[in-house]
Amino acid sequence: MSSEPHYHNADLKFSDADIPSGRIAWRSPSNIALVKYWGKKPVQIPQNPSISFTLSKSYSETEVAYSPAVSETLEMEFYFDGQRNPAFEEKTASFFAGLSGIFPFVNQLKFVVHSKNTFPHSAGIASSASGMSVLAMILCDMERQLFGTLQKEDDFRRKVSYVARLGSGSACRSVYGGLIIWGETDGVTGTSDYYGFPVNEGIHEVFTDYQDTILLVDAGEKKVSSRVGHGLMNGNPFAAERFRQARANLTDLLSALHTGDTETFIRITESEALTLHAMMMTSQPYFLLMKPNTLQIIERIFAFREKTSLPVSFSLDAGPNVHMLYPAAIKTEIRQFVKNELLPLLSPLGFIVDEVGKGPEKIL
Numbered sequence: 347m348s349s350e351p352h353y354h355n356a357d358l359k360f361s362d363a364d365i366p367s368g369r370i371a372w373r374s375p376s377n378i379a380l381v382k383y384w385g386k387k388p389v390q391i392p393q394n395p396s397i398s399f400t401l402s403k404s405y406s407e408t409e410v411a412y413s414p415a416v417s418e419t420l421e422m423e424f425y426f427d428g429q430r431n432p433a434f435e436e437k438t439a440s441f442f443a444g445l446s447g448i449f450p451f452v453n454q455l456k457f458v459v460h461s462k463n464t465f466p467h468s469a470g471i472a473s474s475a476s477g478m479s480v481l482a483m484i485l486c487d488m489e490r491q492l493f494g495t496l497q498k499e500d501d502f503r504r505k506v507s508y509v510a511r512l513g514s515g516s517a518c519r520s521v522y523g524g525l526i527i528w529g530e531t532d533g534v535t536g537t538s539d540y541y542g543f544p545v546n547e548g549i550h551e552v553f554t555d556y557q558d559t560i561l562l563v564d565a566g567e568k569k570v571s572s573r574v575g576h577g578l579m580n581g582n583p584f585a586a587e588r589f590r591q592a593r594a595n596l597t598d599l600l601s602a603l604h605t606g607d608t609e610t611f612i613r614i615t616e617s618e619a620l621t622l623h624a625m626m627m628t629s630q631p632y633f634l635l636m637k638p639n640t641l642q643i644i645e646r647i648f649a650f651r652e653k654t655s656l657p658v659s660f661s662l663d664a665g666p667n668v669h670m671l672y673p674a675a676i677k678t679e680i681r682q683f684v685k686n687e688l689l690p691l692l693s694p695l696g697f698i699v700d701e702v703g704k705g706p707e708k709i710l
């Protein structure tokens with residue numbers, strides 16, 4: 347069992363005469379889970395380990411300007427796409443306030459946050475993963491710059507991932523590039539329930555340039571928040587079996603990722619997506635998050651795979667949009683398939699062609 351790192355540090359405070367001003371900006375990507383995290387224990391501890399591909403083009407870009415707070419308590423203004431956003435302001439201020447044991451300096455500052463996403467938020471694309479991981483990058487980078495701590499990159503990333511997890515579980519996986527496991531996993535040393543752990547060594551080359559075409563069936567607001575969704579697993583009659591299955595799937599998927607077994611990859615990723623939705627359909631209250639066109643797209647992917655034998659599969663997050671996963675080697679065929687068969691099934695927002703990415707990037 348990996349133990350919980352202790353990040354509470356009363357020394358991370360400025361002397362009253364020395365409260366700084368400055369600006370920091372980072373970009374952090376979303377990720378797509380291949381084995382899903384759905385169900386948690388307090389505080390943000392997953393019921394089962396999960397693994398994801400970090401994406402590249404679907405990211406949040408956030409700039410935080412900080413200056414001495416007037417009232418000696420945390421102050422915040424949050425602008426999303428240039429507009430003041432009270433919902434995000436409240437969420438972010440309460441996230442920061444909850445971190446005041448880890449970063450006591452937050453109570454001494456006023457924050458003006460400007461954020462934007464390259465994709466529609468709250469549409470079942472993990473916007474909380476990019477949005478929360480970027481804030482965690484910024485807070486840890488502030489600590490590193492202003493207090494001289496976290497000089498080792500590994501220590502820095504691990505703390506970022508720990509903090510991101512407290513904002514949104516899946517966010518802890520966005521802190522690194524490639525394939526990341528979150529949750530203690532049998533046979534994988536270094537994995538933890540408290541932070542993400544990259545597992546890129548020894549991955550077969552077919553999985554190193556994977557593509558994710560995100561087909562936007564419906565870009566509206568989510569019907570059920572993931573907080574509520576995780577909570578519903580507490581009463582779900584199939585929960586224990588689901589958590590057992592996820593562990594077994596992760597072991598089998600890891601081995602497929604090492605050997606280049608795209609067939610097993612397809613079987614597990616699709617089963618994981620459908621199981622996630624099955625869990626929502628079997629909760630009380632129940633939720634049906636697919637739309638008719640979600641099913642149409644899935645059936646067309648099945649038919650296309652049958653016809654061409656190409657290794658393309660789908661995944662779903664907690665929403666109606668379809669993530670189509672395939673190796674870069676078949677990009678051209680997939681582009682034609684989208685154009686010829688899928689476009690009429692998409693919302694006016696169309697699709698995003700994304701791919702496995704390298705993780706967060708500092709921009710200021």
Ligand code: PMV
Nearest residue numbers: 379382383514515516572664
């Ligand atoms: O991080 P949260 O609480 O938004 O949960 C994310 C859950 C899924 O996206 C549905 C699955 C996953 O593992 O990312």
